[in-house]
Amino acid sequence: MPELPEVQGLVDFLRSRVLDLPVARVELGSFSVLKTYDPPVDSLGGLSVTGVTRHGKWVDLDVDGIHLVFHLSRAGWLRWSEALPQTVVRPGKSPIALRVRFADDSGFDLTEAGTQKRLAVHVVRDPQDVPGIASLGPDPLEISRADFGALLHEKRAQIKGVLRDQSVLAGVGNAYSDEVLHAAKLSPYAVAGKLDDAAVDRLYAALRDILTEAISAASGKPAKDLKDAKRAGMRVHGRTGEKCPVCGDVVREVSFADRSMQYCATCQTGGKPLADRRMSRLLK
Ligand SMILES: [Zn+2]
Numbered sequence: 001m002p003e004l005p006e007v008q009g010l011v012d013f014l015r016s017r018v019l020d021l022p023v024a025r026v027e028l029g030s031f032s033v034l035k036t037y038d039p040p041v042d043s044l045g046g047l048s049v050t051g052v053t054r055h056g057k058w059v060d061l062d063v064d065g066i067h068l069v070f071h072l073s074r075a076g077w078l079r080w081s082e083a084l085p086q087t088v089v090r091p092g093k094s095p096i097a098l099r100v101r102f103a104d105d106s107g108f109d110l111t112e113a114g115t116q117k118r119l120a121v122h123v124v125r126d127p128q129d130v131p132g133i134a135s136l137g138p139d140p141l142e143i144s145r146a147d148f149g150a151l152l153h154e155k156r157a158q159i160k161g162v163l164r165d166q167s168v169l170a171g172v173g174n175a176y177s178d179e180v181l182h183a184a185k186l187s188p189y190a191v192a193g194k195l196d197d198a199a200v201d202r203l204y205a206a207l208r209d210i211l212t213e214a215i216s217a218a219s220g221k222p223a224k225d226l227k228d229a230k231r232a233g234m235r236v237h238g239r240t241g242e243k244c245p246v247c248g249d250v251v252r253e254v255s256f257a258d259r260s261m262q263y264c265a266t267c268q269t270g271g272k273p274l275a276d277r278r279m280s281r282l283l284k
Contacts, residue, residue, distance in 0.1 A: 001074045004140070004171030004211055006226045007057050009218030010078055014061070014108075015052040017080070022048045022103040023063055027089040029096040033110070036122045039066055044123070056136045056170030060127050061100075067127050068100070070110060073118035079109045080223045097121075108223075136170040140207050143169070148207075149200050152192045159195070159203075160188035160261060172207075175230065176214070178237035178261050180206045182246075187269045188254075188261055236262045 002010070026041040028034060034041065044063050051062035059078075061068040072078065076097070084107045089099045097119050101107040112119040122130045138147070151169075155162050162168055163177040172180070181188050183206035186199060195203065217229050231238065235245050240253040240262055249266035254276050265273050 001057075001173055001175075002072050002077075002226065002230070003057060003173040003176050004054075005176070005214030005218045006230050007054050007059060007072075007171070008215050009221055009226045009229070010223055011052050011054045011059055012219050013080070013221070013223050014059070017106065018049045018052065018061070018102060020048055020050075021106075022046060024101045024103050024105070024107075026068070027099040027101065028091055029089040029094045029098060029109075030117070031091055032117060033097040033112075033119050034121050034123070036124060039123055039125065041068075041123055044068060054171075055127060055133045056139070056166055057173070058127075058130070058133055065125065067124050068121065069124060069127055069130050069133065070098075070121045071119070071132060072110070073112070073120065075113040075116065076119035077111050077113075077227075078223050079111060080106075081108065082106050084109075132166070135167050137166065137168045138170065140169045140172060141211060145201070145204050148204050149197070152195060152200060152203075155192035157192060158188065159186060159190045159192045162192040163207075172211075174259055174261065175234065175237040176210060178263065179210050179233075179235060182236045182244075182264055182267060183210055185267050187274070188263055189269075189274060236264055238262065 023044045025045045044066055047064040047066065049061055050064050053060045058069055058071050083105055084101055089096050095111055096109045097112050098110045098121055099107060110119060124130055128134050160177055160181065163172050163180060164174060184202040186203060214233055217233050218226055221229055236251045239251045242251050244251055244264035244267060247264060247266045249264050251262050251264055252273055253260050253262050254274050265271050
């Protein structure tokens with residue numbers, strides 16, 4: 001799933017291509033991908049893109065006051081084309097969920113792999129009309145150390161879940177929360193509200209460092225290269241069984257029903273492997 005750095009990369013990429021370009025039309029390959037009906041998608045035709053921004057993991061194309069907002073979710077992606085085929089995308093006949101065609105026939109397709117369809121597109125007059133945007137917490141690159149500390153202080157949940165909660169911080173997901181916790185030398189199971197000041201300092205610094213580094217790796221890359229850039233930058237996430245680049249211990253994994261997380265026991269948990277909760281549930 002693309003997280004804040006990849007979405008920022010996509011935003012920068014789109015901005016460099018589509019700013020000031022008129023939209024020719026928006027073609028729907030799947031009716032369920034579009035979550036709104038007013039204003040209609042047809043109202044975007046003929047209007048020009050005046051801005052491309054990011055809200056957490058959402059991309060927001062401002063088309064002269066009407067916003068085309070989308071969230072790629074777990075299996076969605078954006079495919080850019082300098083010259084789209086002339087055939088019109090029709091519902092049910094294509095893996096393409098939505099196509100945005102610009103006046104010069106460049107444009108992009110939103111696609112989604114797998115059976116769980118979670119890709120979401122909204123056409124709204126105000127991005128805050130999208131519930132998933134209105135409920136977002138602050139951007140992790142904009143929050144101050146003091147506000148970050150206050151935010152964690154109230155939380156009795158495990159830090160891994162808190163970092164991924166979009167209403168707490170906007171844009172961090174499963175991969176970057178693993179990376180940030182590894183860099184901050186914190187256990188994913190640590191209770192957020194019980195972290196001492198030194199731990200919050202490390203976490204705050206790691207959050208900014210990891211995301212800033214990943215954004216600079218993503219920016220300037222074409223959309224098709226962003227997934228590989230993300231994978232290449234990971235030190236523990238998705239690297240079960242490989243060596244921790246900091247201490248050389250083996251990277252371990254805890255799996256849940258539909259996802260897994262990776263960590264280094266030497267760096268993060270005082271050398272103790274974490275209980276695999278899926279396994280312990282089975283053993284109960
Ligand atoms: Zn380590």
